Amino acid sequence: MTDPASLLDLLDRRLVCALQLDGRAEPGRIAGVLGVSVRTVTRRLARLRESGVLKVVLMPRAEDEAVGALLLRVRVLRGRVAAVADALAARPDVPFVDVMLGGQEVSAVVVTDRAGRDRLLYHQLPGTDAVTETTVHAVLHLFADAGQWQAGLLTPDEVAALTPTRPTPTPPHRIELDPLDHALLTELGEDARRSQAALAAAVGAPESTVRRRLHRLDAAGLLRTHATIDPRLLGLAVDANLWLALPPGRLAEAGRLLAGHPQVHGVLATSGPHNLMATVFCPDYAALFRFTTEVLGPLGADRVETAIVGRAVKRAGVRLNRPATF
Incomplete structure (x- = not known):
């Protein structure tokens, strides 16, 4: 029987750890912190996600x-x-x-x-x-909750570099969500790594508008992500x-x-x-x-x-x- 943990090597697991810190982190940022090429990060993450092994979604509030x-x-x-x-x-x-x-x-x-x-x-x-x-x-x-857990395969410096800097969240009940906000949250709920361009196409809004809305939702604490994976794959x-x-x-x-x-x-x-x-x-x-x-x-x-x-x-x-x- 194949050991499930053997299906992911150390770099795969470290990439998962990076997404546990910031599920929307861009490949270039991850590559710079982990010391690998952008192409490697892009290829590895695509393989993990397309195989269904890894899925990044919005964490419930x-x-x-x-x-x-x-x-x-x-x-x-x-x-x-x-x-x-x-x-x-x-x-x-x-x-x-x-x-x-x-x-x-x-x-x-x-x-x-x-x-x-x-x-x-x-x-x-x-x-x-x-x-x-x-x-x-x-x-x-x-x-x-599960959104705060990290597998622990990154150094303290890597964790600090990959942890997003956010303003103090505005309580969600203090912002009013309109249909565009709800549409964006629905799209990200299925795949929290969708790009701004893909989101703009999906909701039928200009990319600049989507960018502003994502910033607003993030400031309200509504874009917390969860990298969902079988823990056996992390050893x-x-x-x-x-x-x-x-x-x-x-x-x-x-x-x-x-x-x-x-x-x-x-x-x-x-x-x-x-x-x-x-x-x-x-x-x-x-x-x-x-x-x-x-x-x-x-x-x-x-x-x-x-x-x-x-x-x-x-x-x-x-x-x-x-x-x-x-």
């Missing part, structure tokens, strides 16, 4: 949408998990779906209004004979959800500490018997053990549940392709 979102843990009859995972992944209000190791649990994030929530929880899931149990946690606070074979029960007095500090850890790609305070959930990437199980003992241990959790992701189905609104040779 987590600060606006995360609080009140739902974390679902759905127990499913053996042999029916793929159908349930696919049905959840097909919903536009479900940006994240994972099948957990063992094949009898689906984990999902739901961002919807009250009516959508009630239909899903009280009618659609109970009406599915494949579902045996549903556990629901409400997100109370966001410490870190991270283990993806785990960690559910912690912490004394209330330790919750905020623990969330902040975990949010700053390089292996963590999401930290949320939640309702339920576990009040903190962290998602973590590790190269292997030995590294996950070290993370559990050395990082989680000092936090003072009363108990910790470790749930291993068997297959990531959807991340940041993007269906993931299984690793393939390209």
Whole structure:
């Protein structure tokens, strides 16, 4: 069996890291920082994107949408998990779906209004004979989301050079979005690396107008991007959800500490018997053990549940392709 991580070499992975910092970074800028030719960067990125291995999309406005979102843990009859995972992944209000190791649990994030929530929880899931149990946690606070995570293959100087300099974001509710703004956001939601010329052609507006609108949207914090890729291709074979029960007095500090850890790609305070959930990437199980003992241990959790992701189905609104040779 081919090791998925072997499908990307070190330069491919470093290019992914560059796009994690700025999904709209131009090839010339990336090439100058990483010390390779523009042609190499252009060719490599085209190969990654055209093969479906890498997709760059707009990151949902987590600060606006995360609080009140739902974390679902759905127990499913053996042999029916793929159908349930696919049905959840097909919903536009479900940006994240994972099948957990063992094949009898689906984990999902739901961002919807009250009516959508009630239909899903009280009618659609109970009406599915494949579902045996549903556990629901409400997100109370966001410490870190997937858009902030970096794979860590760039030097501090490279990170500084590739991190975009932006003004302090204007809260999105303070700017009024017109149909042109919405059209641009829709186009970028499908492919955040579309050029200004391509965007202008797609929305039927002059390129100079598109340039001004993108600057305005960026200043409002609406152009955060997410480089979506199977973490195994970056040498991270283990993806785990960690559910912690912490004394209330330790919750905020623990969330902040975990949010700053390089292996963590999401930290949320939640309702339920576990009040903190962290998602973590590790190269292997030995590294996950070290993370559990050395990082989680000092936090003072009363108990910790470790749930291993068997297959990531959807991340940041993007269906993931299984690793393939390209």
